Amino acid sequence: MTQETSASPSSAVLIIGNEILSGRTQDTNTATIAEFLGALGIELCEVRVVRDVEAEIVAAVNALRASYTYVFTTGGIGPTHDDITADAIAKAFGVGIDYHPEAIALLEPRYKPGEFNVMRRRMARIPHGAALIRNPVSAAPGFQLENVFVMAGVPMVMRAMLDDLAPRLAKGALVVTSTVSAQVAEGSIAEPLARIQAEYAGVAIGSYPFYRADGSGVELVVRGREPSAVEAATCAIERILGERGVTTRRP
Amino acid sequence: MTQETSASPSSAVLIIGNEILSGRTQDTNTATIAEFLGALGIELCEVRVVRDVEAEIVAAVNALRASYTYVFTTGGIGPTHDDITADAIAKAFGVGIDYHPEAIALLEPRYKPGEFNVMRRRMARIPHGAALIRNPVSAAPGFQLENVFVMAGVPMVMRAMLDDLAPRLAKGALVVTSTVSAQVAEGSIAEPLARIQAEYAGVAIGSYPFYRADGSGVELVVRGREPSAVEAATCAIERILGERGVTTRRP
Numbered sequence: 092m093t094q095e096t097s098a099s100p101s102s103a104v105l106i107i108g109n110e111i112l113s114g115r116t117q118d119t120n121t122a123t124i125a126e127f128l129g130a131l132g133i134e135l136c137e138v139r140v141v142r143d144v145e146a147e148i149v150a151a152v153n154a155l156r157a158s159y160t161y162v163f164t165t166g167g168i169g170p171t172h173d174d175i176t177a178d179a180i181a182k183a184f185g186v187g188i189d190y191h192p193e194a195i196a197l198l199e200p201r202y203k204p205g206e207f208n209v210m211r212r213r214m215a216r217i218p219h220g221a222a223l224i225r226n227p228v229s230a231a232p233g234f235q236l237e238n239v240f241v242m243a244g245v246p247m248v249m250r251a252m253l254d255d256l257a258p259r260l261a262k263g264a265l266v267v268t269s270t271v272s273a274q275v276a277e278g279s280i281a282e283p284l285a286r287i288q289a290e291y292a293g294v295a296i297g298s299y300p301f302y303r304a305d306g307s308g309v310e311l312v313v314r315g316r317e318p319s320a321v322e323a324a325t326c327a328i329e330r331i332l333g334e335r336g337v338t339t340r341r342p
Numbered sequence: 343m344t345q346e347t348s349a350s351p352s353s354a355v356l357i358i359g360n361e362i363l364s365g366r367t368q369d370t371n372t373a374t375i376a377e378f379l380g381a382l383g384i385e386l387c388e389v390r391v392v393r394d395v396e397a398e399i400v401a402a403v404n405a406l407r408a409s410y411t412y413v414f415t416t417g418g419i420g421p422t423h424d425d426i427t428a429d430a431i432a433k434a435f436g437v438g439i440d441y442h443p444e445a446i447a448l449l450e451p452r453y454k455p456g457e458f459n460v461m462r463r464r465m466a467r468i469p470h471g472a473a474l475i476r477n478p479v480s481a482a483p484g485f486q487l488e489n490v491f492v493m494a495g496v497p498m499v500m501r502a503m504l505d506d507l508a509p510r511l512a513k514g515a516l517v518v519t520s521t522v523s524a525q526v527a528e529g530s531i532a533e534p535l536a537r538i539q540a541e542y543a544g545v546a547i548g549s550y551p552f553y554r555a556d557g558s559g560v561e562l563v564v565r566g567r568e569p570s571a572v573e574a575a576t577c578a579i580e581r582i583l584g585e586r587g588v589t590t591r592r593p
């Protein structure tokens with residue numbers, strides 16, 4: 092697995108937003124991006140959430156872009172004073188930033204005469220060397236600088252930007268997932284489960300207990316890039332559970 | 343604000359879990375911890391999500407514990423092979439790990455004779471020097487090592503552990519929040535808003551556009567540790583919006 096994993100593109104998400112850290116807003120962008128990347132065979136390896144503080148954004152962007160094939164940021168590209176992402180990205184790359192003619196051309200027609208004010212023009216400030224990411228929802232573009240993709244924080248806008256940037260990404264081998272659900276305590280099957288994990292080193296087996304009104308149990312999730320290995324490991328799990336009289340199902 | 347902020351305890355959350363990164367599970371622990379810390383006046387400054395990979399957990403724990411007053415981890419302390427957090431924390435601190443008599447005493451009575459197997463005993467392996475965090479839901483304890491608090495990933499269990507560890511935390515000055523909601527495009531008020539932010543440097547003003555079926559608009563969130571400054575900045579926002587004929591409300 093490690094060979095296949097290292098050959099596939101890796102990625103990180105950087106969420107820029109005081110509103111997530113204060114608990115005001117429940118982040119859903121991570122899950123959206125994770126599913127999007129999964130469908131492309133790009134592994135999401137790390138997520139960071141940082142404050143609207145330039146030095147913290149710069150440090151996180153530089154750490155992540157050095158470690159992963161792609162970095163996706165969300166938040167901080169609107170017109171208000173707390174939107175500082177574009178400047179932070181320029182600083183992280185050590186490049187200048189200026190009004191981008193194409194971004195101006197996208198934004199200006201959206202406003203009545205006199206309404207395209209100095210703060211709205213901030214949304215057209217793009218670091219030197221960056222390519223735009225289109226925003227069909229509200230026009231203000233994101234941008235790509237090398238392996239860093241800078242997107243809006245509003246989920247609807249971010250999803251539209253993912254559609255625009257998708258063709259620029261290298262695809263990896265798809266990860267196949269198989270889930271076995273059983274109403275059994277995970278501790279009672281942990282030992283044979285560990286043996287199956289050792290036997291099928293090419294897959295990753297996750298064990299996730301659940302507690303529900305209609306009964307507690309565990310979901311065993313097998314993930315890997317080789318479908319036959321995933322299926323074999325899944326069958327092995329079903330077999331050892333069946334031997335113990337545990338009913339399983341694939342949800 | 344910066345003086346008050348630096349005097350108050352800071353914190354980070356480290357979520358250990360492939361299931362979050364794959365998009366299988368929507369993380370809700372971050373928001374729970376954020377609210378918990380907010381009520382104690384402890385600022386949540388950063389969140390990281392990493393894979394179930396020892397080296398990545400070690401690197402993240404060591405980076406975060408050096409930077410913040412407190413670090414809270416969730417996930418990876420169950421009985422199965424993919425639960426590697428306790429070992430990773432021991433490695434991060436360079437200490438040994440062994441069966442903790444108190445943890446054994448908490449766990450053993452939960453099981454019938456013969457059911458407290460070798461994998462379940464793994465949940466009693468605690469790094470040297472750590473203090474336990476009680477788990478009234480399912481007994482298996484978390485632990486505290488210096489400024490790092492290691493908790494379960496299951497939300498119900500994690501919440502119970504927060505209750506147990508709360509008395510160990512130093513409190514900071516509470517952050518007061520005030521919100522103004524208005525059906526206006528944020529770009530049209532961004533300029534006076536920036537002036538208010540400049541005038542009231544002791545508060546942080548966030549601008550969060552929303553798009554709903556019954557109308558779009560913006561929520562302006564004022565946060566700070568000095569209630570009178572928060573109220574004054576909020577009133578200033580209401581005044582400049584009122585002058586522009588925009589109706590506001592405090593939701």
